Amino acid sequence: MTVFGMGKHGNVGVKTQGFATPLERLRDVDVAVIGGGPAGLAAALGASRAGAEVVILERGKRLGGILNQCIHDGFGLALYKESISGPEYAERLMDDVGREGIRVETGAMVLDLSADKILRVNSRSGYSLVRAKSVVLAMGCRERTRDMIEIPGDRPAGVWTAGTAQNLVNLQNLRLGNEIVILGSGDIGLIMARRLTFEGMKVKGVFEILPWVGGLERNVRQCLSDFSIPLELTTTVVDICGRDRLSSVVVSRVDEALKPLAGTEREIPCDTLLLSVGLIPENELSKRAGVELSPATGGAVVDEMFMTSVPGVFSCGNVLQIHDVADWASFEGFVAGKNAALHARGEIPTRGTIVRITPGAGVRYALPQIVRRSAAGVDLHFRVTAPRRNVWIEARGSASGTIFFRRKFPRLLPSELQKIKLTTAIDEDLEVAAHD
Amino acid sequence: MTDRLTCLLCPIGCELEVEAGGGDVRVRGHQCDKGIDFASEEVLRPKRNLTTSVPLKGTVDRMVSVRLSDRVPREMIFPILAEITTLRPSAPVRRGDVLIADVCGTGVDVIATRTVASSG
Structure with missing residues (x-):
């Protein structure tokens, strides 16, 4: 292990002013949790309650992650049985973390993670190494940007991702502009439409390229309909105009292949464009450790313990799969943390013999992707590819055709992460599919 | 008259069908009992919570986020926002502190949703 070699040899003649050199600083912990948001805080609690010595390494100045800027309510319904705001939800978890006596380092950025669970950390006190018996990945996700969806046009100021805008408005008291257009109907975009309306800005419309809304139904009603903010589906931004500052965008309807329809263009004067066009799990560290990733989720391939392909490395929250509800990211965290402690x-x-769970017709992905053979009571997460009504969800053995799960859902939306329980022991590969 | 509503009380967002007439409200599509009360309220007098954030004195953390202690009739949202705009609280603030009691006579308080120490 190169890192240890460096540590040992680093001792030679490099003590200055009585301080240990960074290279000497190696700490051992049972469980290192990377990220202190809703998933990481819960993972630390899960691990600590299972008897492990835990450290949370958080890049930001304070714990809570994205919850700190999510000042809207609707958090905690599953975990605390009441509707509270993001900061309250974060503080409650932080209070528990404090009571457990869990070690917390903020301003600590994990620079590298190896397959044998050595973390290189740059923190307020300098560079150090952490050697963990188990690691929980809880780094969350990033927003898709203008470049990633390739909107042509000028490069003026005034184009923001919705989450960045949320940070600037809610935490830094900055005014973004006067006339806003929002592209994408993800939850953050919908919530920002209401938020900017409250701050006296004019939201001229929300445009969504798909024929359905990306965010939750309730947010369409309470964030758009309540304030008569127009929502146009199968419509996207095809041009961005403005020399220094954004002056207008051009929107166009799209065909079934999502290509702009000529002749349907319409110019909308505005000084600010928000993009709410998807989230991407932030897995750079996972890749460094050699964790196998799933193209469908953008997160790690995990088993029913939330363990990745690297033994002792677990994953939970938005770095594993994008969640629509923070509580569920926390529930994943509790389980992943507990299992990390057990590991x-x-x-x-x-793992021994494994079986695989794969998505079938109408299902975008199923998670966990791997299950220990004969595991029972597995919580299975899935998302559908398109909105469906009165749809049967079926988990069927690929070899025998045995049905392990079958239930009719009145309505399923791609925006909603679904969770079902497979009560019986799984002893063969499964396919999860949606049927009418 | 039949109304189609999305229940706002939890992320499931049940699609509710509400028939109101003759002082009687009939609800279909709810997955829990809360849906019945929500639907009747939504067709008669919709209620919402309100969350925003206000600048804070005496700390490097610039803002404290706030919400209402309970939902209020929807038409009260903008009057309450105007009232909240006049707020200039100073740190320290604790989560749950009442910043405006009985705001606009609604019987509902404006409360802090974050704890901010004075040094920040």
Whole structure:
């Protein structure tokens, strides 16, 4: 292990002014949690309550992650049985973390993670190494940008991702502009439409390229309909205009292949464009450790313990799969953290024989992708590819055709992460599909 | 008259069908009992919570986020916002502190949703 070699040899003659050199600073912990948002805080609690010595490494100045800027309510309905705001939800978890005596380092950025669970950390006190028996990945996600969806046009000021705008308005008291257009109907975009209306800005419309809304139904009603903000589906921004500052965008309807329809263009004067066009799990560290990723989720391939392809490395929250509700990211965290603690004590059996769960017709992905053979009571997450009504969800054995799960859902939306329980022991590969 | 509504009380967002007439409200499509009360309220007098953030004195953290202690009739949202705009609280603020009691006579308080120490 190169890192240890460096540590040992680093001792030679490099003590200055009585301080240990950074290279000497190696700490051992049972469980290192990377990220202190809704998933990471819960993972730390899960691990600590299972008896592990835990450290949370948080890049930001304070714990809570994205919850700090999500000042709207609707959090906590599943975890605390009441509707609270993001900062309150974060503080409640932080209070528990404090009570547990869990070690927290903020301003600590994990620069590298190796497959044998050595973390290189740049923190307020300098560079150091952490050697963990288990690691929980809880780094969250990033927003898709203008470049990633390739909107042509000028490059003026005034184009923001919705989450950045949320940070600037809610935490830094900045005014973004006067006339706003929002592209994409993800939840953050819908919530920002209401938020900017409250701040006295004119939201001229929300445009969504798909024929359905990206965010939750309730947000369409309480964030758009309540304030008569127009929502146009199968419509996208095809041009951005403005020399120094954004002066207008051109929107166009799209055909079934999502290509702009000539002749349907319309110019909308505005000084600000917000993009709410999807989230991407932030897996740079996972890749460094050699964690296998799923193209469908953008997150790690995990088993029913939330363990990745690297033994002892677990994943939860938005770095694993994009969630529509923070509570569920936390529930994943509690389980992943507990299992990380068990792994640290050598109490998680090696995988042995595995079976695979794959998505079938109408299902975008199913998670976990891998299950230990004969595991029972597995919580299975899935998303559908398109909105469906009165649809059967079926988990069927690929070899025998045995039905492991079958239930009719009155309505399923791609925006909603669904969770079902497979009560019986799984002893063959499964396919999860949606049927009329 | 039949109304189609999305229940706002939780992320499931049930599609509710509400028939109101003759002082009687009939609801279909709810997955829990809260949906019935929500639907009747929504067709008669919709209620919402309100969240925003206000600048804070005496700290490097510039803002404290606030919400209402309970939902209020929807038409009260903008009058309450105007009232909140006049707020200039000073740190320290604790989560749950009442910043405006009985705002606009609604019987509902404006409360802080974040704890901010004075040094920040």
